[in-house]
Amino acid sequence: MPEVDASFLALPRHQLAAAALQRARDLGATFAEFRLERIRSESISLRDSVLESAKDDEDLGLAVRVIHDGTWGFAAGVALTEDEAVRVAEQAVNMAQVSRPINAETIELADEPVYDDVTWTSSYEIDPFTVSRADKVALLTDYSDRLLKADGVAHVSVHVATIHECKYYANTAGTSYTQQRVRIGPNITAHAVAEDRFDSMSTCAPPAGRGWEYMTGTGWNWDDELAQIPGWLAEKMAAPTVEAGVYDLVIDPTNLWLTIHESIGHATELDRALGYEANYAGTSFATTDKLGTLKYGSPVMHVTGDRTAEHGLSTVGYDDEGVAGQQWDLVKDGILVGYQVDRRMAKKNEDLLGTPRSNGCAYADSSGHIPIQRMANVSLQPAPDGPSTEELISQVKNGIYIVGDKSWSIDMQRYNFQFTGQRFYKITDGKLDGQLRDVAYQATTTDFWGSMEAVGGPQTYLLGGALNCGKAEPSQSGAVTHGCPSALFRSVRILNTTQEAGR
Amino acid sequence: MNGIQLTPQDTIERGLALAAAEGADGCVVLVAETSSTNLRWANNTLTTNGAMRGSSVTVIATVGSGEGTAAGVIGRSSVTEDSLREIVSAAIATARAAGPAEDARPLVDGTVSDDWALEPEETTVGVYEKFAPSLGESLKRAELERRRLYGFANHEVVTLYVGSSTGLRLRQALPRGYVSSTGKNADLSHSAWVGTATRDFTDVDPLALDAELTRRLGWAKRTVSADAGRHPTILPPAAVADLMTYLFWQLDGRDAFEGQTVFSKPGGGTRIGDTVSPQPVNLHSDPALAGLEAFAFAVARSSGGSSSVFDNGLTLTATDWIRGGKLEHLMTSRRTAELIGVPTATPDIENYVLSVDGGAGSTDDLVAGLDSGLLVTCLWYIRMVDPQTLLLTGLTRDGVYLVENGEVTGAVNNFRFNESPVDLLSRFTTAGATVPSYSREWGDFFSRTATPPLLVPDFNMSSVSQAS
Numbered sequence: 001m002p003e004v005d006a007s008f009l010a011l012p013r014h015q016l017a018a019a020a021l022q023r024a025r026d027l028g029a030t031f032a033e034f035r036l037e038r039i040r041s042e043s044i045s046l047r048d049s050v051l052e053s054a055k056d057d058e059d060l061g062l063a064v065r066v067i068h069d070g071t072w073g074f075a076a077g078v079a080l081t082e083d084e085a086v087r088v089a090e091q092a093v094n095m096a097q098v099s100r101p102i103n104a105e106t107i108e109l110a111d112e113p114v115y116d117d118v119t120w121t122s123s124y125e126i127d128p129f130t131v132s133r134a135d136k137v138a139l140l141t142d143y144s145d146r147l148l149k150a151d152g153v154a155h156v157s158v159h160v161a162t163i164h165e166c167k168y169y170a171n172t173a174g175t176s177y178t179q180q181r182v183r184i185g186p187n188i189t190a191h192a193v194a195e196d197r198f199d200s201m202s203t204c205a206p207p208a209g210r211g212w213e214y215m216t217g218t219g220w221n222w223d224d225e226l227a228q229i230p231g232w233l234a235e236k237m238a239a240p241t242v243e244a245g246v247y248d249l250v251i252d253p254t255n256l257w258l259t260i261h262e263s264i265g266h267a268t269e270l271d272r273a274l275g276y277e278a279n280y281a282g283t284s285f286a287t288t289d290k291l292g293t294l295k296y297g298s299p300v301m302h303v304t305g306d307r308t309a310e311h312g313l314s315t316v317g318y319d320d321e322g323v324a325g326q327q328w329d330l331v332k333d334g335i336l337v338g339y340q341v342d343r344r345m346a347k348k349n350e351d352l353l354g355t356p357r358s359n360g361c362a363y364a365d366s367s368g369h370i371p372i373q374r375m376a377n378v379s380l381q382p383a384p385d386g387p388s389t390e391e392l393i394s395q396v397k398n399g400i401y402i403v404g405d406k407s408w409s410i411d412m413q414r415y416n417f418q419f420t421g422q423r424f425y426k427i428t429d430g431k432l433d434g435q436l437r438d439v440a441y442q443a444t445t446t447d448f449w450g451s452m453e454a455v456g457g458p459q460t461y462l463l464g465g466a467l468n469c470g471k472a473e474p475s476q477s478g479a480v481t482h483g484c485p486s487a488l489f490r491s492v493r494i495l496n497t498t499q500e501a502g503r
Numbered sequence: 504m505n506g507i508q509l510t511p512q513d514t515i516e517r518g519l520a521l522a523a524a525e526g527a528d529g530c531v532v533l534v535a536e537t538s539s540t541n542l543r544w545a546n547n548t549l550t551t552n553g554a555m556r557g558s559s560v561t562v563i564a565t566v567g568s569g570e571g572t573a574a575g576v577i578g579r580s581s582v583t584e585d586s587l588r589e590i591v592s593a594a595i596a597t598a599r600a601a602g603p604a605e606d607a608r609p610l611v612d613g614t615v616s617d618d619w620a621l622e623p624e625e626t627t628v629g630v631y632e633k634f635a636p637s638l639g640e641s642l643k644r645a646e647l648e649r650r651r652l653y654g655f656a657n658h659e660v661v662t663l664y665v666g667s668s669t670g671l672r673l674r675q676a677l678p679r680g681y682v683s684s685t686g687k688n689a690d691l692s693h694s695a696w697v698g699t700a701t702r703d704f705t706d707v708d709p710l711a712l713d714a715e716l717t718r719r720l721g722w723a724k725r726t727v728s729a730d731a732g733r734h735p736t737i738l739p740p741a742a743v744a745d746l747m748t749y750l751f752w753q754l755d756g757r758d759a760f761e762g763q764t765v766f767s768k769p770g771g772g773t774r775i776g777d778t779v780s781p782q783p784v785n786l787h788s789d790p791a792l793a794g795l796e797a798f799a800f801a802v803a804r805s806s807g808g809s810s811s812v813f814d815n816g817l818t819l820t821a822t823d824w825i826r827g828g829k830l831e832h833l834m835t836s837r838r839t840a841e842l843i844g845v846p847t848a849t850p851d852i853e854n855y856v857l858s859v860d861g862g863a864g865s866t867d868d869l870v871a872g873l874d875s876g877l878l879v880t881c882l883w884y885i886r887m888v889d890p891q892t893l894l895l896t897g898l899t900r901d902g903v904y905l906v907e908n909g910e911v912t913g914a915v916n917n918f919r920f921n922e923s924p925v926d927l928l929s930r931f932t933t934a935g936a937t938v939p940s941y942s943r944e945w946g947d948f949f950s951r952t953a954t955p956p957l958l959v960p961d962f963n964m965s966s967v968s969q970a971s
Contacts, residue, residue, distance in 0.1 A: 043805065047757075050605055053805040053812075056597070057578040061557070074553045078581040079508055095552050098628050102639040104548035104646075134600050155761050193762035195770050197891060200763070276545045278653035278694070279685040282883075282900075285969070368555045409884045409919070411898045413970035416919050418896050420888060440888060440896075442919065442966055473543055473655035473683075474553075475947055493966075500921035500965060501894040 002121045004180045008038055008166040011080060013178070017170035019082040020064045023089040025172060029066035029096075031109065032089070033171035035320065036062045036080075037367040039163065040129055044136060046158040049144040051137055061367035064089045068096035070106035074370045110346035110358045112323045114174040120317025122181040123310050124211035128162035131212045136160070139215060143226055147190045150230030152237070155191040160184065160215065161207075161467060163479075167320075175322035183209050183313055183479055185467040190229050192237050199437070201233040202422055204254040204404045206464040207479065209311040219311070232423060232435075239435040242424065244496040248399035249441065249489045250392045255421045256380070257464025257482035258405040263445040264296075264303055265378040265482065267414040268330045269361075270339035270349065281471045282412030285445070286336050288352055294336035297449025300383065303331040305340050305376035307360055312377040313465045313479035316360070320371035323360035330378060334449075342373040365476040372472045377465075379483035386457030389486040394430040395454070400439065400494065401425040401432060405464075407440070418442040420497070440495045451492060456485035511536060511623060514560055514582055515666035521591040522564050523668065527598070528572070529565035529610045530591075531667045531815045533804065534558070536623035539659035540630060542638070546653070547646045554628055560587075561804045563812045564594035565610070572607035573598045574812055578804060604813070606806050606838035611816040613670020623662035624676040630658045634704045641713040645686070650720065652713065654684035657947070658704060663798060671816040673800055678702045681941055681950050684709075685901055686716030688723065692971055693914055695719035696880050696901035698741060698941040700950040702794070719880070719902055725913035727905050729967075735876030736962035737906065738927075739866040740940035743954040745882040746924040747857050748945040749895055751786070754824055756833035757808035760843040765893035765925050766833060773833055773843055780828040780928040783860035788852035789821035794939060795951040797853040809834035809851055822849050827860075828928075854951035859934035866956040869935055871909045873958065878904040878911060881943035882920070893923045898968050900943065917971070918964035933958040 017034040024032035038060045045052040062085060063076040073096025077088040128136075140158050147156045162184045170176035185207030191200045205220045214220060251259070266284070271277060273284040286294060296303075307316050307325035316325050321343045330338045339353065346358035363374035393401055404422025411417070424439040425432045443451075465481035509517065511534040522530035537557045543550050561578045575597030577590045631638075634656065645652045658680035665673040683698040695716045701707050738746070759766040759773040766774045790799040801817040803810040814836050823831045832849045840848040870878055885897035898919050905913045935956040942952060 045805075045807070051602065052605070053576075053807060054597070054601070055576045055578060055805045056593070059580040061580060071549070072551060074551065076553070076555045076557075078556065078558050091554055095554055095628065098631075098635065099542070099549050099552045102542075102544065102549040102635065102642060104642075132600070133597060137601075155763070191761070191763055193767075193771075198762045198767070274546075275651070275653060275687075275691075276550055278545060278651075278687065279655055279683055279696075282970075368557050370551050370553055372551070407886045407888050407896065409886045409896045409898070411917060411919070411968040411970040412883060412900050413968075415970050416898065416917075416966060416968035418888075418919060418921075418965075438889070444969065473947065474539070474541055474657060495921070495965070497889045497894060497921070498892075500963065501889060501892040501923055502926065502963065503892065 002124060004119060004121060004178055005166055011036065013168040015082060016062055016080060016085040020085040020089040021170065021172050023086045024064060024066045024093060027090065027093045029068045029093060031067040031172055033065050033169065035367055036168040038166045039366060042128065042162045044140065044160050046140055046144050048155055049141050049148050054133060059366050062088060063367045064092040065370065066092045066096055067107050068093050069100055071096045071100045071103040072107055073099065076368045107344055108347045109343040110356055112343065112358065115177055115318065115322065116174060118177045120177065120179045122209050122315060124182045125213040125218065126211040127164065127182060128184060128212040129164050143188055143222065146226045147229055152192050152234045153190045153230050154193040157189050160186045169318065169320065169322055171322050177318045179317050182211050183207060184211065184214050186215060190233050192233050194237060199236055201229050201236060202404065204422065207313060207467045208463065209313050209315055235435045236423065236437055239437045241438045241498060242436040242494060242496050244499060245494055246491050247494050248396045249492050250389065250396060250399065250401045250486060251489065252389065252403040252486055253460065253462035253464060253484045254404045255402045256484045256487060258408050259419055260378060260380055260482045260484055261466065262408060262410040263414055263417055265375050267445065268339050269373055269375065270341045270345050271373045273339065280473050285413045285415055291336055291352065295334055296331045296336050296446060297334045298452045299334045300455050301331055301334045301449055301452060302381040303378060304328065304381060305330050305338065305359065305378050307376050309377050309481060309483065311463060312481040314375060314377045314481060319360040319362045320364050321362040323358045326359050328359050340373060340376050345373065363478060365478060369474065369476050374471065374478045375469060375480045377481040380455065382458045382461045382485035383455050386455055386485065389456060389460050392454060392456055392486055392488045393427055393432065395488060396427045397429055399427040400436065401427055415444050417445065438497045440497050442493050442495055448489065448492065451489045452487055453490050454488045456487060460486040508583060511664040512620065514587060515664060518562055518587055518591055519666055519668055521588055522595065525592060525595050527564040527566060527595050528568060529668050531563040531610060533561040533802065533815065534664040536662045537659060538625045539657060540626055540628045541655065541657040542631060542635065543655045544642060544652060546651055547642045562590050562594040564598045566595065566598045567603065570607065571603045573601040574604050575601060576805060576812055606811040606813055606836055608813045608837045610667050610669040610813060611671060615672040616674045619672045619674050621674065624660045626658050626660045630704050634707060634709060638709040641709040645713060649689040651687045652684060654682065656682040663802065665816050667816060673816055675798055677796060677798065679950060680704055681946055682707055684712050684716065686720055688720050693720060693723035694901040694971065696943065698943060698946060700939060700941045700946065722904050722911050723914035727913045727915050729915040731918060731964050731966045733961040733963055735873065736959050737866060737869045737873060737876065737878045738957045738959060740938050740954045740956055741881045741943055742879050743857065743957055744940040744942035744952045745885060745944040746927065747954060748942050748949055748952065749885055750893065750924040751855050753893060754834045755808040756835035756843050757839045759833050764890055766830060774830050775833060777830050778828050779825060779830050779925060782828055782929065784825055784828050784928050785823065785858045786825040786855060787823050788855045790819045790852055792854055792856065795854040795953060797951055801850045809836060809839060811836035811838055814848065814850060817848065817850060819850060819852050822852060856937060856953040857955065858937040859955055862934035862936050862955045864935045866935065869933055869956050869958050870906050870911060872933065873906045874908060876906050877915065878906050883944050885944050888921060893925050894921060895923065896921050917968040919966045919968055920963055921965045922963050927959055930961065931957040931959050
């Protein structure tokens with residue numbers, strides 16, 4: 001297991017926490033929690049194999065959240081002094097006092113065991129911040145060159161984001177932990193330009209809770225994908241436009257993860273189901289009165305939430321309220337059976353949820369933001385002895401096999417969605433029959449999951465995900481993984497995007 | 504460890520001196536001091552709140568000269584005397600290890616702001632002194648009248664300082680605030696939305712916002728189902744901003760030149776000089792626009808298609824992107840201006856005004872002139888479907904209304920749309936007067952917009968959304 005970075009451990013985390021929590025107690029807070037957080041990030045961009053931008057950032061600060069007179073108060077600051085920690089604690093209490101007249105609910109939290117000064121680090125081999133910039137740029141230039149030198153590729157863009165997150169958390173119940181997580185998100189895109197049209201083809205490598213080893217072949221076969229992209233792009237440029245209509249679909253995990261994210265991940269967030277996001281990210285059709293009865297999808301649908309999957313982007317030892325990472329069911333045998341919650345919602349909805357404990361979904365994207373309920377890794381489970389992708393394709397007479405994600409959009413209650421992808425292969429009599437272009441699929445969530453006839457086996461299972469999921473006001477960015485197998489869907493509406501544009 | 508916090512001016516002077524002493528050939532230091540305060544509510548009660556203070560320091564060091572110049576960029580959320588020394592050294596080391604930058608140009612020559620020496624401006628929770636009690640009153644009123652309110656108010660002040668080895672000493676403070684409020688009826692079957700941008704919250708009345716939500720929820724007492732298809736549709740200024748902000752972000756000069764956007768000329772080059780709408784449409788940015796003030800100089804913490812770290816401090820002036828329906832400019836750095844063959848750089852400016860010559864009247868006036876069609880509130884979850892036509896998909900949200908004989912006569916279901924804002928600029932048949940607007944989709948981070956309401960005769964509602 002990697003060690004927590006020594007320069008973070010050298011910060012006076014225990015003293016700052018003690019000063020802040022004591023001040024909050026002295027001012028009458030019934031609960032207080034302290035976070036010291038340091039997020040290092042690096043962003044490297046190349047265009048046509050030339051370095052366009054490379055930036056190294058660090059965000060470091062502290063935050064205090066209190067419950068005072070039954071009301072939340074939150075404040076954050078950047079100076080790492082005991083005076084500042086005290087000032088921020090006072091400001092959090094003041095925020096609670098100012099807010100008290102417009103708060104109609106006494107805030108209470110679900111119980112959680114105490115974890116005393118524990119340490120957790122995510123699973124990776126090479127801390128990206130130990131690799132020299134020159135070595136990184138050299139590798140990315142090589143990857144870019146492989147595409148740029150190929151026939152039919154006019155331009156290549158490369159972007160890699162790496163993040164190294166260190167956190168110290170302490171609360172007045174006695175829990176304290178130090179946690180370190182590393183993640184990486186690469187994208188390489190080849191562009192083709194013809195006289196009458198242009199198009200692009202991107203790598204399908206998902207962002208992952210891994211280190212720099214990911215870029216050199218651990219967890220992703222770059223050599224193979226980069227070798228194939230020019231051919232795939234050329235085939236797409238020459239492909240016939242799709243005929244709009246209803247098709248059977250085999251969806252690859254490189255595409256399906258995003259549909260899971262939007263239509264299951266967000267829909268099973270309890271804060272959305274309860275309306276807290278009604279003004280921003282939206283609500284959910286999967287309301288609490290339907291827990292245990294809503295037919296979310298077909299009986300082969302088993303969806304879990306977890307904060308424990310190795311290399312998962314939402315994987316933690318402990319969440320931002322001091323709750324340990326767990327795994328639980330969200331949809332079982334096609335029925336809605338669970339939600340993602342934080343400690344306040346867990347307490348308030350204890351009877352509904354049937355458990356007194358939070359499942360650990362509180363997260364703040366930096367010291368400057370308040371923890372809110374954020375998405376766990378929400379994953380569709382494969383069938384234990386399930387078919388391969390080819391076997392799923394063999395069950396389709398006239399359909400489309402969809403690979404890679406591109407455009408996505410879903411309504412405010414998570415019913416109506418529309419997605420595109422990187423590659424669309426026509427399926428004729430159980431076999432791939434060349435690429436199509438101008439394809440989008442559109443459906444209503446429960447119809448779509450209800451039409452899922454089969455899920456692939458573990459050999460098709462892949463962890464997809466995103467670094468930039470947005471939620472809350474002020475807006476926060478979250479990283480989350482979605483594992484899934486390939487899956488077969490019957491009778492889904494396919495649009496022709498050129499026709500949609502009125503052409 | 505020397506943990507002494509430095510003022511923004513000291514950070515810049517010491518950073519530039521350290522860079523010179525360590526042999527950098529050029530250096531730019533940006534310091535942004537940000538304070539913000541927010542209130543969030545749902546189900547007629549406060550849910551979260553916060554008062555945040557943040558800082559960011561960016562050091563850009565350059566080594567070499569002319570076309571051989573390389574840059575190193577390091578950003579930090581705060582610095583002390585000791586950490587400033589470390590990041591200046593790191594920026595120089597990074598520049599030395601890097602190859603020549605394609606966008607290298609001489610750093611911008613010195614201008615000194617009159618208010619350079621002033622401290623950062625700051626906002627506090629006190630900005631809500633009148634707003635918060637009135638909000639509390641509106642929440643109580645909604646509870647009594649069986650409406651549910653959900654919303655968010657945010658106020659922030661950013662004070663930016665930019666200093667360079669070529670003598671730049673620029674300072675500018677900008678406030679930005681907005682409120683967004685959603686109302687639902689008792690059984691949650693209908694929702695309505697209002698939003699507005701503000702500089703200081705003195706001009707926002709929560710009771711008036713609630714009254715407008717009440718009026719709109721009243722329209723939903725009669726509900727009618729409408730089918731997907733092409734409908735005559737009134738887009739109020741907020742919905743026009745939802746679409747046009749996306750178009751604004753597609754004005755990147757390099758992307759267009761390299762054949763990747765709707766502003767690329769088939770066969771190569773950009774569409775600058777082409778007619779993109781036969782109608783007298785203007786899209787304009789100006790950092791000095793009253794009420795929509797934006798930073799008056801280029802700010803780039805990294806280089807990209809239309810920005811360059813070497814251009815920091817470049818004076819921004821009023822720019823026509825589209826004038827009289829013709830594409831006049833795309834966003835460029837000094838480097839990309841040369842690449843695409845235009846005489847001067849026109850960097851990104853953080854505001855815009857869309858106007859139509861002769862446009863007059865309000866959304867209500869457009870409703871009064873429509874025999875049969877739809878009035879949407881706002882658009883949401885807007886994403887690119889096809890960059891060739893700038894085809895966007897997204898949804899209507901929190902209120903679509905039926906208009907019959909010049910009046911709103913009921914509420915209809917929501918829709919998914921597939922539409923191109925470039926095409927809409929050609930197809931609209933009536934435009935109202937341009938007014939300050941607040942985009943539901945993008946306003947939380949891009950709120951300095953002014954747009955007219957538009958009537959589009961054939962807006963493409965691709966399918967029905969059950970969301971309510």
